[in-house]
Amino acid sequence: xxxxxLLLNKRPVxxxxxxxxxxxxxxxxxxxxxxxxxxxxxxxxxxxxxxxMNDVKSYVPPVxxxxxxxxxxxxxxxxxxxxxxxxxxxxxxxxxVQEYCVTDGKGWVIVDPDLLPLPRYLGTLGMPGFTAYxxxxxxxxxxxxxxxLISGAAGAVGSVTGQIAKIKGCRAVGIAGGPEKCSYxxxxxxxxxxIDYKNENVRQGIKEHxxxxxxxxxxxxxxxxxxxxxxxINKGARIPICGAISQYNNEVPVKGPSNYLSLLINSARMEGxxxxxxxxxxxxxxxxxxxxxxxxxxxxxxxxxTGLENWYPTFKKLFTGDxxxxxxxxxxxxx
Amino acid sequence: xxxxxLLLNKRPVxxxxxxxxxxxxxxxxxxxxxxxxxxxxxxxxxxxxxxxMNDVKSYVPPVxxxxxxxxxxxxxxxxxxxxxxxxxxxxxxxxxVQEYCVTDGKGWVIVDPDLLPLPRYLGTLGMPGFTAYxxxxxxxxxxxxxxxLISGAAGAVGSVTGQIAKIKGCRAVGIAGGPEKCSYxxxxxxxxxxIDYKNENVRQGIKEHxxxxxxxxxxxxxxxxxxxxxxxINKGARIPICGAISQYNNEVPVKGPSNYLSLLINSARMEGxxxxxxxxxxxxxxxxxxxxxxxxxxxxxxxxxTGLENWYPTFKKLFTGDxxxxxxxxxxxxx
Numbered sequence: 001x002x003x004x005x006l007l008l009n010k011r012p013v014x015x016x017x018x019x020x021x022x023x024x025x026x027x028x029x030x031x032x033x034x035x036x037x038x039x040x041x042x043x044x045x046x047x048x049x050x051x052x053m054n055d056v057k058s059y060v061p062p063v064x065x066x067x068x069x070x071x072x073x074x075x076x077x078x079x080x081x082x083x084x085x086x087x088x089x090x091x092x093x094x095x096x097v098q099e100y101c102v103t104d105g106k107g108w109v110i111v112d113p114d115l116l117p118l119p120r121y122l123g124t125l126g127m128p129g130f131t132a133y134x135x136x137x138x139x140x141x142x143x144x145x146x147x148x149l150i151s152g153a154a155g156a157v158g159s160v161t162g163q164i165a166k167i168k169g170c171r172a173v174g175i176a177g178g179p180e181k182c183s184y185x186x187x188x189x190x191x192x193x194x195i196d197y198k199n200e201n202v203r204q205g206i207k208e209h210x211x212x213x214x215x216x217x218x219x220x221x222x223x224x225x226x227x228x229x230x231x232x233i234n235k236g237a238r239i240p241i242c243g244a245i246s247q248y249n250n251e252v253p254v255k256g257p258s259n260y261l262s263l264l265i266n267s268a269r270m271e272g273x274x275x276x277x278x279x280x281x282x283x284x285x286x287x288x289x290x291x292x293x294x295x296x297x298x299x300x301x302x303x304x305x306t307g308l309e310n311w312y313p314t315f316k317k318l319f320t321g322d323x324x325x326x327x328x329x330x331x332x333x334x335x
Numbered sequence: 336x337x338x339x340x341l342l343l344n345k346r347p348v349x350x351x352x353x354x355x356x357x358x359x360x361x362x363x364x365x366x367x368x369x370x371x372x373x374x375x376x377x378x379x380x381x382x383x384x385x386x387x388m389n390d391v392k393s394y395v396p397p398v399x400x401x402x403x404x405x406x407x408x409x410x411x412x413x414x415x416x417x418x419x420x421x422x423x424x425x426x427x428x429x430x431x432v433q434e435y436c437v438t439d440g441k442g443w444v445i446v447d448p449d450l451l452p453l454p455r456y457l458g459t460l461g462m463p464g465f466t467a468y469x470x471x472x473x474x475x476x477x478x479x480x481x482x483x484l485i486s487g488a489a490g491a492v493g494s495v496t497g498q499i500a501k502i503k504g505c506r507a508v509g510i511a512g513g514p515e516k517c518s519y520x521x522x523x524x525x526x527x528x529x530i531d532y533k534n535e536n537v538r539q540g541i542k543e544h545x546x547x548x549x550x551x552x553x554x555x556x557x558x559x560x561x562x563x564x565x566x567x568i569n570k571g572a573r574i575p576i577c578g579a580i581s582q583y584n585n586e587v588p589v590k591g592p593s594n595y596l597s598l599l600i601n602s603a604r605m606e607g608x609x610x611x612x613x614x615x616x617x618x619x620x621x622x623x624x625x626x627x628x629x630x631x632x633x634x635x636x637x638x639x640x641t642g643l644e645n646w647y648p649t650f651k652k653l654f655t656g657d658x659x660x661x662x663x664x665x666x667x668x669x670x
Contacts, residue, residue, distance in 0.1 A: 058600045227591070241599045256562070256591030263607030264576045265393045270605045272598030 003028045006069045006097035006311055012053055014251040015319065018312045020053070021069060021097075028100055036082045037102050038075035040095045041334055042304075044122035045071070045327040046156070047220075047318055050248040059274045068096035072127055073331070074111060074118045075101060085110065092121050097311060099331055107279075116293070117302075118334060123326030124300040125289055128156035131242060131275040133285040136161050137168075139240035139273050140216040144169035147210050149229060152220030153194055154181035156300075156326035157242060160289070161218050162191045163298045170216075173209045175202065175225060177321045184324070189299055197225065206232050216240070222247045223255050230259035237268035249319060301325035338363045341404045341432035341646055347388055349586040350654065353647045355388070356404060356432075363435055371417045372437050373410035375430045376669055377639075379457035380406070380662040381491070382555075382653055385583040394609045403431035407462055408666070409446060409453045410436060420445070427456050432646065434666060442614075451628070452637075453669060458661030459635040460624055463491035466577060466610040468620040471496050472503075474575040474608050475551040479504035482545045484564060487555030488529055489516035491635075491661040492577060495624070496553050497526045498633045505551075508544045510537065510560060512656045519659070524634055532560065541567050551575070557582045558590050565594035572603035584654060636660035 002025045009022040031037055052070050055062050063070050073095030077085050082105045085091060093108035095101045111121045123129060135157070142148055148165040152158040153174025162172040162185070174185040174194035182194035195205030202225055206214070213234040219226050222244025233239070247254045263270060278285070292298040303323040305314040308331055317323040337360045344357040366372055387398050387405050398405050408430030412420050417440045420426060428443035430436045446456045458464060470492070477483055483500040487493040488509025497507040497520070509520040509529035517529035530540030537560055541549070548569040554561050557579025568574070582589045598605060613620070627633040638658040640649040643666055652658040 059602075222596070241596070243599070244596055247596070253593045254596060256593040256595050258588045258591040260591050260595070260605070261557070261576070261579055261582070261589060261607070263605060264578070264609065265607065267394075267606075267608050267612055269607070270595070270598060271602075272596070272600065272604070273602050274599065277602055 003100045008063050015249040036080040036085045037078045040075045040331045043071045043073035047245045119302040119328045123156050129160045129289050130285045131157045132160035134278040135240045142168045146215035147171045148216040149173045149214045150218045151175045153185045227259045230262040235266045239270040241272040304328045306330045338435045343398050350584040371415040371420045372413045375410045375666045378406045378408035382580045454637040454663045464495045464624050465620045467492045467495035469613040470575045477503045481550035482506045483551040484508050484549045485553045486510040488520045562594045565597040570601050574605040576607040639663045641665045
């Protein structure tokens, strides 16, 4: 049985061109003791992938040239020499962008397709949801009545962040691109307001929709919007730095926040985090998020594209914003 | 009796020119109930003064045009209608840049000239010392064995910060301008090392003197050095933002830290603070700092210039770095 794999072909400069990766058929290695073979069903596309391709020290080692492109995914166990997994189990783990994967199961978990649609384990009940959960609650520490501003509000992380903010009794204001996304954020997800950065003046929008200032700015985008947000923070504000999608494909140096001295004036803090720090608490996040989803307090949607051959146009959607909900690529039929 | 006062004449753009202020003789108003009249002996010159002159919202209101220039100082009570102060007391408070001041005494404290030289109440036992104390201990939260990097290490705040870091069992590495200051920082104050940013490569110096990375970067300067420090922080690092003296006289926008995404990668935080947040704990800081000074664990020196007419050349020294120790201007003879 041959395995179609997406390998990193060369390191990108700026926005990755299609030939940064190559598709290749390779033999599946023989299963060893304590390993399992799984068929990949859905993979998760996330902005963080862009960072994993740079040859720099980071919170995880970079993907190497000729290595399978890293990603999380949901798969079905075909064969198992591992005591914790059996044939037919649905599992979540770092599958990589390929049709089949062989793994020792470290960090993998079993997921239940009868409880939730499988792609949701890549979004709200997966890394993006956990990122929102720990980033807002642990780093942001929201208090009832506070105002939480969230960029990338229609995205996989931002959408959950705002809904948790609402659950915690905060005012949630989103920033997203385009009227459709803003309407989704307010009317479907229940944010108090959403600023359309493509068609509105963000400075004016923040002034209008955060009349009491910003207590938490949950930043997914960096760049100009971070700088504007910094001008409206309250004393003691928290800025969880979750990402900086506006800067990931830069060919020039990252734009640092010129208004960072607002942190000094307001005794505020800007704090980075990665979800992997909270590995030991994933169970807690899964339980709480699962409960909120069941209670209808957290809604979500996935944008599902199909076929490994559509990797590149799907990847591009991460950065063009031309997607609705958590971006997922279906690799094989679920049944 | 006439009072010579330094008034704000106009708002500066970039580095303040001499005519930003003017000296003027004015009548001393008659003393009211619960007021005191004091003769100013020493005033404190601090980089923060530059910020107070900008017409922007900050942690204190800006000094207004035609108002006495704001500053802290030590004075001697000449006359008192206030129950807490009597003639002959030495007092610390926001005297303003002038020969005499009339005040309701709010926020003023009595200081003892027999315990310490009076100028020290403007440095180690005053706002700069308190700033170091709370900025390092509360914001930085040093743990034994950690590495603390301090810019402006020969300055009023930085010099105390590094000595407290040593008291707490940390490795203290300074950054200062010129061999004389660096030698003072290491040989007199007991830092483990000091990088001369005027004559050495700071990146290389940090690499050499912080071989285990940076756990706390106590930032007084901002700009390029902040950006370099960000490339060497450890996981969970803290960056108390105390000041940004390199940026205060900018005529162009402040240089934001391009490497701020190092906060994300390292789950680190950058946190601003102002000493006034800790007003309710000044007593604690004064007690601890006083004890450390008495034990010889904290050393300090003051750079004292003389005469209100020398205000401008003295002020300039804040930013040229042409000073040794806490910058103080003597306004009147102490005895």
